[in-house]
Amino acid sequence: MTSFASEIEQAIATVRADVARLHAELVRYGLVVWTGGNVSGRVRVSAEGDRDLFVIKPSGVGYDHLAPANMILCDLDGAVIPGTPGSDRAPSSDTAAHAYVYRNMPEVGGVVHTHSDYAVAWAARGEEIPCVITAMADEFGGPIPVGPFAIIGDDSIGRGIVQTLRGHRSRAVLMQNHGPFTIGVDAADAVKAAVMVEDAARTVHLAREAGPLIPIPQEAIDRLYQRYQNVYGQSADTRR
8 A cells, every 4th residue: 555644644535535525516516417527636745746646536437426435546647646545446537637737737726627518518619708797707807718629538638728727817718629627726616616617608608698798897807806806705814
């Protein structure tokens, strides 16, 4: 069995539990079908992030059968860590994409991929979701961009995610002809973004079907984003 220092073992156990639990949120919000989609979470090992690990679901396993013990621990090259729980299974087919994001965006602590209906429909058209509702300005700071077409199996999707989101306010990208990927400070934050991108995709689609969309001025988008990111909710002192 591969062993780690006790504090790292505890961090791995925490992320395993979080990632297993958060997959149920994808089902709860109707963001996935059958065994498609995945959540991963970073395990922070070093200050530089170069020796970090991440936890991801096994490939082709039903959501009802996911548990902390069958989540798979990988290094930042996407290689399964031998001798750890779940290491006898193949990891998600999107593992290389997640690994690429973690290697190249050290601030990211969670990655999510879903096949949610409305977001996939925008991706099938290769069309970004315009920022025409305040909830989008709050959460994404502008439109939700489209990433390039890429084939599953290597890190091509990961390269497209990083290329599109690096330096962008949005925590979601619609990979063309594929679907949404979201990032966050941790796995729960990335799941929240996945829920919100589908809500935005559905709402804006319905609005456009009813008539012309009314754009929000950029100055108002900036103000809404800054308020939501820095003022909304409870302060750190009152969250304890």
